Amino acid sequence: MSLPTFKLLRPRTVEEAVGMLHRYQDDIQICAGGTDLLPSMKQRLFTPKFLMDIRGIEGLERIRVTPGLGVELGALTTLSAVEDSGFIHRHYSVLHEAVKTVASPILRNMGTMGGNICLDTRCLWYNQSLQWRKSCGFCIKKDGDLCHVAPGGKKCWAAFSADTPAALLCLGAEVNIASPSGFRRMPIADLYTNDGVNRIKLAKNEMITSIYLPEASAGYQGAYKKLRIRGSIDYPLAGVAVALKKKGKIIEDAKVAITGVNPAPHLVPDALHALIGREVNEHAATVVGELASQVAKPLTTSLLTPEYRREMIRVYTKRAVMAAGAAAGN
Ligand SMILES: Cc1cc2nc3c(=O)[nH]c(=O)nc-3n(C[C@H](O)[C@H](O)[C@H](O)COP(=O)(O)OP(=O)(O)OC[C@H]3O[C@@H](n4cnc5c(N)ncnc54)[C@H](O)[C@@H]3O)c2cc1C
CATH class of the missing domain: 3.30.43.10 (Uridine Diphospho-n-acetylenolpyruvylglucosamine Reductase, domain 2)
Known part of the structure; x- marks a missing residue:
């Protein structure tokens, strides 16, 4: 083509x-x-x-560490550069875990953090050739007015399918946005609309120039688990990021976020309550898995069924909590 x-x-x-x-x-x-x-x-x-x-x-491809503030990743920082950064690996392990699952090494050499954050949403009825889409009467996301996934509805349910934003949500990251009138900063948690068509809150004359990882999130132990069809090179059909801060064996802070199942990546709101003050164990991890599966709202936007993807959010959340707990030396 x-x-x-x-x-x-x-x-x-x-x-x-x-x-x-x-x-x-x-x-x-x-x-x-x-x-x-x-x-x-x-x-x-x-x-x-x-x-x-x-x-x-120039200058948008750098990883800059400012003691006392955190790390600034230029929007053009490649996924490989983040993957290869020993600093990110040591201090922001959940991001390192997520970034190394994106696509394939060659695509990570070209793909950038800015592009990953702003990735278009994906759907079985949308990511197809013009002829294919035309034969189905197009869809609400592009050229049509009907949704094949939720017929009768006005909303587009195409799934947000990037890996790193789930990790960035866990880290409380912020994005720096440039426009003709200057710069503004926005928590990444506020960037997404949960609408498959207008997926991010950027005006037409705005672009992301960098991503900030706060120093307060450094040292959290992280894990990322991902469901995909082709293990070596594929978008997430369900993804879970977990970041834990522990004192000894006890959890002091916990963030859990999911991607690949809704039109936006989401934090799991009650995960902290289920984990704070406890040790990481099967029971606590199971409870968080249940909470995450309640946030997941997959529809028939991929070749895997919504029921299976939702169930895998539950299973992978449990595994990710256990893995993050183990990484922290539990
Ligand atoms: C076979 C294949 C497998 C893939 N698997 C995965 C996967 O497993 N996980 C995953 O997350 N992604 C996957 N991808 C998608 C893609 O490779 C990555 O998401 C990559 O990080 C996108 O970055 P890019 O720089 O190439 O973005 P581009 O393709 O250049 O841009 C993507 C979108 O972001 C916008 N954009 C880019 N930079 C900015 C900016 N600074 N400000 C505002 N908007 C911007 C563009 O306008 C565009 O809409 C896959 C792609 C392919 C082809």
């Missing part, structure tokens, strides 16, 4: 980039590593007049 015709723009600075976004807002698409966007363009899911390649912007 060939790419549609577009004009390539190559800004050298963030100011230039947001200026271009502002000028061409309805006809422009940001391209970072292009690992998700370019295949989607070949499927005619996106046909922008202007494609803005942001890789020429």
Whole structure:
């Protein structure tokens, strides 16, 4: 499949980039590593007049540690760079666990943190060629007005299918957003809409420039478990991240987040109450698994059934809690 015709723009600075976004807002698409966007363009899911390649912007590919504040990951930091960072491995292990499961080594060499956070939602009825989608009368997410997954509904249930945002939620990460009027910071927990079409709260003239990992989240022990069809290279059909802070054997703080099952990644709100003040054990892990499966709302957006994906959220949450507990030397 060939790419549609577009004009390539190559800004050298963030100011230039947001200026271009502002000028061409309805006809422009940001391209970072292009690992998700370019295949989607070949499927005619996106046909922008202007494609803005942001890789020429200097300074957005760095991992910068500021003692007392935490770590700033530039939006263009590749997934491989995060995977290879000994600092991230030692201090933010849940992110390290998640990033190394993304796609394949080659895709991680090209794919960026910014692109992973802003990844498009996925659905069996959407990630298909133009001819395939046309033969089904298109769908609410692209070119149509009907949802094959929840017929009669007005909402798009395409699943958010990136791995690292679940880990970033556990770490209380924030994103730095640039626009023509300056910069603003937003907790990653507020970035997603839970709507499959307009998945993130970025205005058309905004882009993410970096991700902050707070120092307060350093040292949490993490685990990430992922369900996928092809073990070596595939999007999550269910993903669970767990980060635990312990004193001795006792849990002082706990964060659990899920991805791949809803139109947004979600924290599991009551996980902390089920774990705080306790030791990690099968019972506590089972309770958290149950809580996570209640947050998961998978529909028929993938080849695996919703029932199976929801059940696997339960099972993987239990396993991830046990693994994070073991990593902390329980
Ligand atoms: C075969 C295959 C398997 C894959 N498996 C996985 C997987 O297991 N897990 C997973 O998480 N992903 C997977 N991916 C998707 C993709 O490779 C990764 O998510 C990658 O991190 C995307 O980053 P990118 O830089 O290539 O994004 P791009 O493709 O360049 O962009 C993705 C989206 O983000 C937007 N965007 C990019 N940067 C910014 C920014 N700075 N500000 C605002 N918007 C921005 C783009 O406009 C686009 O909408 C897979 C892809 C393929 C082809």
